[in-house]
Amino acid sequence: MKRSSVRPALAAFAAATVLMTAACSTPEEPAEPAATATQEETEAADDAAEQEAESGPVDVPDVSGLILGTAQGNLTLAGLETEVADEAGAPVEVEDPLAYLVVSQDPADGQLERGETVTLTVAPRG
Numbered sequence: 001m002k003r004s005s006v007r008p009a010l011a012a013f014a015a016a017t018v019l020m021t022a023a024c025s026t027p028e029e030p031a032e033p034a035a036t037a038t039q040e041e042t043e044a045a046d047d048a049a050e051q052e053a054e055s056g057p058v059d060v061p062d063v064s065g066l067i068l069g070t071a072q073g074n075l076t077l078a079g080l081e082t083e084v085a086d087e088a089g090a091p092v093e094v095e096d097p098l099a100y101l102v103v104s105q106d107p108a109d110g111q112l113e114r115g116e117t118v119t120l121t122v123a124p125r126g
Helices: 003-024 039-054 068-077
Strands: 057-059 081-085 100-106 111-113 117-124
Touching: 068 081, 068 100, 068 117
Parallel strands: 081 117
Antiparallel strands: 057 111, 100 117
16 A cells, blocks of 8 residues: 555544444443432422513613614624614614614613614614
8 A cells, every 4th residue: 555545544543443432432420410400399499480580670782883684683682672763763664674874872881771762873884
């Protein structure tokens, strides 16, 4: 065999040997069985976490300078609602959120309760 084909063949053989050896070994048993929660305990913990996530103040992310679609997504992930207005303060009907740029927001920072609204002032992207 050529020297250039021997090295890859040896590497493949070594890899196969390691994989077969690993597959044949038995995993170690844990010293003590892990404690498992009952379904009721798991559901109660999930409900408590969900209630905590649904209430309480959240930080208002700064979305100024972002494309409207991205800004709305960031605020939604934070648990907040959005309203869109033009620079004169009139509501904007948005058909394409990629066509607008957020020039300011109210409130600009701080905290709001989940579900509260942030007003985004937008301008057409040009």
